[in-house]
Amino acid sequence: MSNMVGIDLGTSTSEIAVLKDGKPYVIPNHLGEYITPSVVGLSADGRIIVGKEARDQLLLKPDDTVIEVKRLMGSGTTVFMGGKEYTPQQISAFILSYLVDCARKYLGEDIDRAVITVPAYFSDTQRRATVEAGKLAGIKVGRIVNEPTAAALDYGIDHMRECQNILIYDLGGGTLDVTVLEMFEGVLDVKASCGSNRLGGKDFDQRLMDYLLSRFATRYNLDVSGDKRALMRLKDAVEKCKIALSDQEEYHLLIPFFAKVGENPVSLEEIVSRETFESLIEELIESTAKQINTALSDAGLTASDIDLILLVGGSTRIPYVRSFIERTLGKVPQSLIDPDLAVVRGASVQVGILDNQLSSEQDIVITDVCPYTLGTSVLEYIGGFPVSDAYDVIIPRNVTIPVVKEKIYGTAADNQTVVEINVYQGEFKKASHNNFLGKFMLKGIPPAPAFQEKIAISFSYDVNGILQVEGRIVSTEKKVSLAIETTGVEMVSEVDTEGWDKASGARKYKAIIKKAGRMLETGEAQYYAIEMESLIRKIKTGLVRGDEPEIIDALKEELHEIIYELTEGKDV
Ligand SMILES: Nc1ncnc2c1ncn2[C@@H]1O[C@H](COP(=O)(O)OP(=O)(O)OP(=O)(O)O)[C@@H](O)[C@H]1O
């Protein structure tokens, strides 16, 4: 018999679950553990290893081990493992294969389909990359489900009769999602989702690392930021320290033989207090008030309308996160679901919905939203002059999915026979400032005076969060459609951008890249995070490659405009 499973493919950890007799069961891996580190490595004898085994070799063999690959999904960047290049999809596929293999052996049944969860705020490209990872692992992805929505399903299946407004705050290793939903009589109606693909426990670790490194540098007048092995050891130690500080007030951090001062090995030793740690991460946590407020206002609710707060993700164990939520929403968050396993359990409930495995008492219905604005570029006439690069919204953010929307445009010039349809995701007024998803040509428009021929552009956004675009010439009914593929994303992967700041001419870009990086870190980049990241990458690539200064300046100008718009002109 073939089976479908639910998989939470996380930045730091991954889990797999199955639904049996209407109940979710998390399946242990080969080591008997429910939580598998999302780490892939190449063993000494050339085997691909996944999970704890890979995690254990990380410190000794950082070049043969890949961590946190989820952050690169759909980015066009590749990673190296054992000197060989892999796409993030391939690395993710190793994790999926491992989990599925554990489940096959545990259940003694074949598994060929899976529901895989992704952050609600994952883009179209990142979702497609996730589907591709499933394919590479030989698994058909039955559905992509948003992580907070899955967590809501886990809660909902046991509380079918409740009616209330719920806010889910999901802070994991690499991503933040805030989702607001209304629950009534077995219907879970997601109203809005807002988040950041670049905020999570990993960033807290980084803050603590920077702090310790700078103290070490001052004490010994030694910069170890180029020593990969030392950094990996430190990363490992700071995560342990961070986790310990969730339960205790102080932590004694000790890394023996951390570095050499002259000929003498020195240790890194510090007593880190919870207070110090909180002062380092405070700004990042507080910045998430923005996502909370946007999700609430998009849902048409205020904090006082929320009846129940559910916390998901390992990072919500940090006491400061809990007190921040309580302060911001004026309500104590409840521990009614398991922050580590709610997502995967909910994924298995989704399996039940898809496969009709739920009983009539468990007749749960779930709706979700598209958290992004999607649109196309149009030629706009302002004061009689054509202005290109105007962005026209077709699907506004936080509409319920699946959704199909169509808009009609007129031809811009006399006897125009071809129109180029560009598809973007983002909130900017200028199309090119948004995240470019793909384009196609619609040819064969009958020659006619401008505006006479009409072009219909329709966007359909499905339950998996995947977009299909269709262009149609109204008079002839001719259609062209575009399924946006991950391969459509620019590949800038071949260029290693490390050391970009030492490239010639890099000086004048340092300040803006630093500013943009900071905005990404604190979540200030909001909806523009993907655009900003892409611009930063392009600038660095250009510098390393020695591109023409004019090209790099144009990119800098674009980045400048984004920052200007985000800070309402207050910064830069
Ligand atoms: N007790 C704790 N206190 C503080 N942080 C913790 C604790 N336990 C786990 N974490 C952190 O939580 C993060 C992992 O959480 P989780 O497993 O929910 O994330 P993930 O699902 O891998 O990531 P994402 O959902 O962002 O893709 C790590 O950064 C880890 O250090």
Ligand SMILES: [Mg+2]
């Ligand atoms: Mg997670």
